[in-house]
Amino acid sequence: MTEERRNLELNLSGVKNLDFTIETLGEAKFESPFLYSSVYGDARANFVPDTDKILFDTRYDQSMSREKNGDFAADSNLMEKAGPRKKIYFDPARVTAGICTCGGLCPGLNDVIRSVVRSLMLGYKVKNVWGFRYGFKGMLKTPPAPPMRLDTDIVDEIHKVGGTVLGSARGGGEYPDEIVDTLMRYKINMLFVIGGDGTQKGGQRLAETAQKRGYEIAVVGIPKTIDNDLMFVQKSFGFETAVAKAQEAVSAAHTEAKSSFNGVGLVKLMGRDSGFIAAQTALASHEANFVLIPEVPFRLYGPNGLLKLLEQRLNRKGHALVVVAEGAGQDILEQEFGKKDERDAGGNKKLQDIGSYLKDKIVDYFKELSMDTTVRYIDPSYIIRASVPVSSDALYCARLGSNAVHAAMSGRTKLLISFWNGAFTHVPARLVTTGRSTLNPESSLWRDVLESTLQPVDIGTHHQPAKQKKGK
Secondary structure, three states: OOHHHHOOOOOOOOOOOOOOOOEEOOOOOEEOOOOOEOOOOOOOOEOOOOOOEEEOOOOOOOOOOHHHHOOOOOHHHEEEEOOOOOEEOOOHHHOEEEEEEEOOOOOOHHHHHHHHHHHHHHHOOOOEEEEEOOHHHHHOOOOOOOOEEOOHHHHOOHHHOOOOOOOOEOOOOOOHHHHHHHHHHOOOOEEEEEEOHHHHHHHHHHHHHHHHOOOOOEEEEEEEOOOOOEOOOOOOEOHHHHHHHHHHHHHHHHHHHHOOOOEEEEEEEOOOOOOHHHHHHHHHHOOOOEEEOOOOOEOOOOOOOHHHHHHHHHHHHOEEEEEEEOOOOHHHHHHHHOOOOOEOOOOOEOOOOHHHHHHHHHHHHHHHOOOOOEEEEEOOHHHHHOOOOOHHHHHHHHHHHHHHHHHHHOOEEOEEEEEEOOEEEEEEHHHHOOOEOOOOOOOHHHHHHHHHHOOOOOEOOOOOOOOOOOOO
16 A cells, blocks of 8 residues: 555654564474364464554555555555464563553553463463563662562453552653563563553663663553554543543533533543543533634634633533543633643653643633633543453454463463454564654544534634634
8 A cells, every 4th residue: 555545544744664574583493272273164273473464554446556556465555463372482481571551541541561471371271470560660779669470360250440559650661671670670561561652662672671681571552542542553442431421421511511501521530642532522512612623723802702602502502512532722721821841751651631721711701701601621531541441442442452371381472462354463672662643633533523513624624713712
């Protein structure tokens, strides 16, 4: 497929070489303990052969020539399918595995930990599994807490509660040599890194540092970002739960707004750089009138600005609901309060609070109009993050964990377990960390949001005067 056509759905501007080749530690020589089949059609569960691939881009445009559509079988269009291999690299009796959860909380963390531990110990009969506490910081010379031994009894019931039994934290990955020292001390030869973009960068850094020092270790990532913004991953775990819980908040805000005279419900959802949660929550609820996301600029004032549109909506229907992603409108905040380049321990830029800002602007606008309104503002972020996953996410977490173990046991390293075009796949960590996946304003998803909300394609962006007073 051509780069131009791929860019219609996925931002690949930072990817210079689309190569899905997965690194391995060496030749796999041990027999797998699983009694699966290598023959298709015998009604038995199968191993996955190394030749089994998944197409990255499956689209075909009949208006284009065969040459412009590209070669479907090109290496740049073939992703390696995940799953158990007949031959494995590690002798399970000599494996000592490590697990860490990094970044913020997300529904499903305990489910993934449980799946990894059970796959290692029950499937491959691995005896030693360590859980490092509070992310990469738990592997530093002076960790916030010592690592804990994990076994099937410890993890058996953890999927029934939110959060992570290992604790989670940002930062620490910037000290790879110190962490590799710890991994060598505990004789860790496979490490499962559960986290988002920054976490996977840290995991890749650890693998490269260990390789330079001649220390053999398989580092496998599992995609955790509630915003669903990892490149080359169609869905990260926790996302479906986030949408389900966000839908409850939107429903509550809608009830409050509809029960008040000129009621305005305002819900701020997660989404630093990507508006996937806001967009899909709006579609699932069918109650949002305006959806504001980081990828689509908007303006407050002017004849087509958000405030004027809100006024028109209240005059017409008597209530309105606004869903805003946390990363939306940052350009507006920077114009008013100045640009702030503060970052958290994970390297993420600290955002200014668009939710509280919008609430104040809406209140002030209608006060100047002497128009009686009631504004109800809901920010359910931490409630969502701490939730137990819905069944679809729990199932996804279980399969991500087991596929991660299969990848590590086969000697694969510097990769992430992905889900793409209906199959679990292996993706090199170097590709996943080239940027952030964002919602394409030209995509069918955003078009469906516009049709559901009936909001204008552009909110004020083409009608914004140089200076505009509030309420005008």
